[in-house]
Amino acid sequence: MSEHLRSLHAPVETELTAPETLTDSVTVIIPTFNESGNVAELLRRLGDALPADLPCDVLFVDDSTDDTPAAIEKAAAGHPFRVSVLHREVAEGGLGGAVVEGIKRADTDWIVVMDADLQHPPHLVPELVGEGTRTGADLVVASRYISGGSRAGLAGNYRIAVSRGATWLTKGLFPRALRGISDPMSGFFAMRRSAVTADALKPLGYKILLELAVRCRPGKVAEVPFVFQDRYSGESKSTAREGVRFLAHLASLRSATPLARMIGFGLIGLSGFVPNLAALWLLTQTGMHYLPAEILANQAGVLWNFVLIEVLLFRDRRRHRHWADRIGRFALIANADLLLRIPLIAVFVAKFGMAVLPATALALVTTFVLRFAATEALVYLPRKASKSERSTAS
Numbered sequence: 076m077s078e079h080l081r082s083l084h085a086p087v088e089t090e091l092t093a094p095e096t097l098t099d100s101v102t103v104i105i106p107t108f109n110e111s112g113n114v115a116e117l118l119r120r121l122g123d124a125l126p127a128d129l130p131c132d133v134l135f136v137d138d139s140t141d142d143t144p145a146a147i148e149k150a151a152a153g154h155p156f157r158v159s160v161l162h163r164e165v166a167e168g169g170l171g172g173a174v175v176e177g178i179k180r181a182d183t184d185w186i187v188v189m190d191a192d193l194q195h196p197p198h199l200v201p202e203l204v205g206e207g208t209r210t211g212a213d214l215v216v217a218s219r220y221i222s223g224g225s226r227a228g229l230a231g232n233y234r235i236a237v238s239r240g241a242t243w244l245t246k247g248l249f250p251r252a253l254r255g256i257s258d259p260m261s262g263f264f265a266m267r268r269s270a271v272t273a274d275a276l277k278p279l280g281y282k283i284l285l286e287l288a289v290r291c292r293p294g295k296v297a298e299v300p301f302v303f304q305d306r307y308s309g310e311s312k313s314t315a316r317e318g319v320r321f322l323a324h325l326a327s328l329r330s331a332t333p334l335a336r337m338i339g340f341g342l343i344g345l346s347g348f349v350p351n352l353a354a355l356w357l358l359t360q361t362g363m364h365y366l367p368a369e370i371l372a373n374q375a376g377v378l379w380n381f382v383l384i385e386v387l388l389f390r391d392r393r394r395h396r397h398w399a400d401r402i403g404r405f406a407l408i409a410n411a412d413l414l415l416r417i418p419l420i421a422v423f424v425a426k427f428g429m430a431v432l433p434a435t436a437l438a439l440v441t442t443f444v445l446r447f448a449a450t451e452a453l454v455y456l457p458r459k460a461s462k463s464e465r466s467t468a469s
Contacts, residue, residue, distance in 0.1 A: 099184035100130035101204055102268075106173035107135050108166070110191040111143040112308030115150035120197040122154045129201065131156040132183065135191070136173035138166035169320065171278025171286060178273045187265045188283065193307035195263040199299060203265035206297050213270035213293035216284065218258035223300030241321065245285055248329050252289045255296040259285050263301065266293065277391050279324040289328050326387040333451075336388050340447045343383045351376030377409045378402075384450070392455040404454045412442045 103121065107114070118133070125131055135147050137160055144160050151158035161176060168175065174188055185204050189195040199217055207215040219226040226238065238260055245259045253259050264284055270293045278286045287293070329335055355372035359365055381402055385393060393401070416438050423434035 098129070099204065099208060101132070101185045101187060101200075101265075102177070102181040102183040103131065103133045103187045103189065103200060104174055104177035104181065105133065105135050105189055105191050106170040106177070107137045107139055107143050107147075107191045108170065109139045109141045109143060110308075111139070111141050111146040113191050113193055114143065114147045116307055117191055117193055117197065118147075118150045118154055118158065120193070121156075121200065124198040124200055125156060126201060127155055129156075130183070132181075133158045134177050134180065135160045136177045137162045138170070138173055168278045171276075171283040174283045175273055175276045175278055178268075178271055178276075181268055183268060185265055186268055186271065189263045194304045196301060196304055199263070199301055200265075202299055203263075206299050207265055207267065210295070210297045212295045212297035213267045214256075214288070214295075215265045215297045215299060216256055216258060216261050217263035217301040218256075218261060218298045219301065219303050220257040221298055221300050224258075225302040227302055227304075245325065248325060249285075249289055252292060253285075255298070256284075256288060257298060259288065270294070277327070279320050279327065279390070282321055282324060285328070286324070290331075323386055323390065327390050336451075337444075337447050339388050340384065340450070341443060343380050343387070344443070346383070347376035347380040350379040373410070373413070374406070377406050380409070381405050389455045395455065401454050405450060408446055408449045408453065412446050415445070416442050 105117070114135070121133065133154075133156055135144075135158070137144055137147070139162075144162050147158065147160050161180065163173065163176065166172065177188075178186060185207065187200050187203060189197070189200070195217065203215045203217060206212065218224050220242070241260050242258065246253050246256075249259075260282060261284055262282075266287065271287065271291055275290045276283075276286055277290075288296075326339070329339075351372050354375035355365075355368055358368035358371055363371075384405075385401070396404075419438040419441060420431070420434045423429045423437055424431060427434075429437070
């Protein structure tokens with residue numbers, strides 16, 4: 076990834092006026108994608124909101140294709156805090172990935188994450204940090220769904236319904252990790268830097284709070300109400316594509332443990348019967364003999380399962396092998412399952428005296444567990460570096 080980081084101006088010395096509760100240092104991370112019309116007003120409002128003596132850096136992590144970096148540089152002068160821009164040539168992980176890049180560079184006591192479109196009111200930044208300092212919380216969330224909060228800035232009933240539905244879904248999937256968080260879809264929050272392990276984060280899209288809460292498990296959570304504002308300038312980045320990425324992100328988080336992946340693996344395998352039977356019907360309707368039709372139809376189920384497993388279970392491990400290598404290994408394991416099952420049934424019946432039906436059920440369970448273990452080990456685990464690669468790395 077090609078990227079560059081530059082400080083736009085040094086901090087300006089100002090009179091000490093901040094309360095004692097806001098003496099911890101703060102980095103405000105603002106991910107941007109084509110937000111040139113917002114940055115000047117955002118920095119102006121931050122300048123009005125932040126206590127003059129608060130040790131604060133503002134870091135824009137920018138994936139823009141317009142003149143947003145230049146707009147930031149122009150607007151940065153004259154503020155009593157340091158403003159920096161990290162421009163990423165490759166927007167890996169979307170806006171969530173941009174936040175993670177910012178977290179890796181932050182060395183302050185607190186990190187505040189907010190959007191650049193002014194739907195997150197800048198005057199709440201010191202209140203978020205102050206609430207964390209007063210309560211000893213590791214994470215302080217600006218919430219639309221507690222007393223005093225509002226989602227007024229969401230345009231239209233459709234977006235309101237989607238936001239509410241996404242909130243219910245995430246809280247249902249992660250009840251323990253999101254305990255005490257009424258608004259897991261919020262993109263406006265403060266977190267102690269010591270509570271964040273940046274290398275553990277694997278974001279997809281823009282819902283970074285959910286990623287942080289599930290993977291980092293902050294100890295104590297507090298909330299501050301906020302009114303979601305209208306966008307100041309530009310267009311919303313919320314699209315149907317982002318919705319699909321959000322669902323894929325949920326699946327990835329929910330399948331983070333081996334047991335959850337095994338359950339997901341089994342459910343995906345069951346869903347593979349649908350394309351398998353559909354292909355079998357089509358092939359036999361064309362006059363093909365049922366034996367070769369069974370073999371070909373099984374490949375349709377294998378392909379279906381492979382695509383879902385790639386997207387929902389092992390998205391983070393796909394980079395270790397070329398896609399053709401992965402699908403070849405996966406198909407080999409899936410077809411070997413058929414060859415192993417029949418001998419296993421014979422052993423259970425002949426050696427252990429089991430009836431055919433329970434023997435078949437036990438063989439299905441055994442081959443399923445073996446297939447899952449083989450898929451993880453042979454398809455998605457990182458390859459060991461060769462001697463030449465290790466010598467190059469050293």
